Amino acid sequence: MIVVVPDINVLVSKLYADKAAKSSTISQKVVLHLVSGSINGEPVQIAMSFKMLDTYREVLLRKEYPEALVEEEISALVDMMKFGPAGFDPHIVLGGSPDPALKDLEDGGVLATAYAAHAGILITDNLKDFAGQDAETYRTSRVQAPDGKTRELYCVIRARPDGRELVIVHPADFISWIDRKFKISPEAIRQAFAVIPQP
Amino acid sequence: MAKAKSRSTSLPMFSLARERFEQAAAKLAASDGKIDHDMLNADEMVVVETYGPAAT
Numbered sequence: 001m002i003v004v005v006p007d008i009n010v011l012v013s014k015l016y017a018d019k020a021a022k023s024s025t026i027s028q029k030v031v032l033h034l035v036s037g038s039i040n041g042e043p044v045q046i047a048m049s050f051k052m053l054d055t056y057r058e059v060l061l062r063k064e065y066p067e068a069l070v071e072e073e074i075s076a077l078v079d080m081m082k083f084g085p086a087g088f089d090p091h092i093v094l095g096g097s098p099d100p101a102l103k104d105l106e107d108g109g110v111l112a113t114a115y116a117a118h119a120g121i122l123i124t125d126n127l128k129d130f131a132g133q134d135a136e137t138y139r140t141s142r143v144q145a146p147d148g149k150t151r152e153l154y155c156v157i158r159a160r161p162d163g164r165e166l167v168i169v170h171p172a173d174f175i176s177w178i179d180r181k182f183k184i185s186p187e188a189i190r191q192a193f194a195v196i197p198q199p
Numbered sequence: 200m201a202k203a204k205s206r207s208t209s210l211p212m213f214s215l216a217r218e219r220f221e222q223a224a225a226k227l228a229a230s231d232g233k234i235d236h237d238m239l240n241a242d243e244m245v246v247v248e249t250y251g252p253a254a255t
Contacts (some may be wrong), residue, residue: 014224145240
């Protein structure tokens with residue numbers, strides 16, 4: 001079983017894509033995999049803290065989505081976590097204390113959640129906020145948006161307090177790797193990709 | 200983590216929650232909420248080159 005923390009930006013992007021009547025954007029594919037209950041045959045447990053869900057709620061309300069519907073979706077999300085393969089309870093995490101080494105306090109809370117949940121994968125568009133000291137960074141791919149803009153992607157490996165490791169991956173790489181049946185593990189990433197030296 | 204013991208996600212409660220999630224998402228998409236077009240654009244990016252195994 002693998003525990004995956006989807007960052008808020010993944011869920012928000014998915015909603016925007018749904019609303020724009022898109023059918024196969026990156027975030028839509030990520031969420032589809034996560035709610036399917038397994039990834040390439042391996043059971044997957046979604047893990048988010050109530051602090052993260054509060055942030056999700058705030059973003060949607062700011063964008064004028066109806067509060068009752070927002071609560072309905074969050075409630076269902078919590079139940080999916082509780083009834084997932086590991087029976088994750090967001091109350092246990094309590095948001096965690098932000099890691100002062102991270103640039104963004106909100107991202108510190110996300111990382112604390114991933115550590116508390118013993119997550120193996122954190123999926124986020126905000127890679128730069130999770131890189132830096134005490135993290136390994138690997139060059140992974142180049143992506144292009146419909147407007148022609150390109151972006152170099154990388155992934156980050158961080159040691160968890162429990163001695164295991166957490167892979168922090170961009171949603172585009174996550175989908176690309178799942179499609180290619182690339183095993184998302186620190187060992188496989190170290191073997192497959194070139195490390196980016198720390199500045 | 201509340202419980203370390205692994206169990207199947209085919210449990211009816213998980214399926215029910217997933218159904219509720221998908222229904223709520225559909226209702227949200229049909230509501231009057233706003234879209235961030237920069238995020239939408241970024242969400243439609245495609246991988247044009249990979250630097251690892253099976254590189255394009």
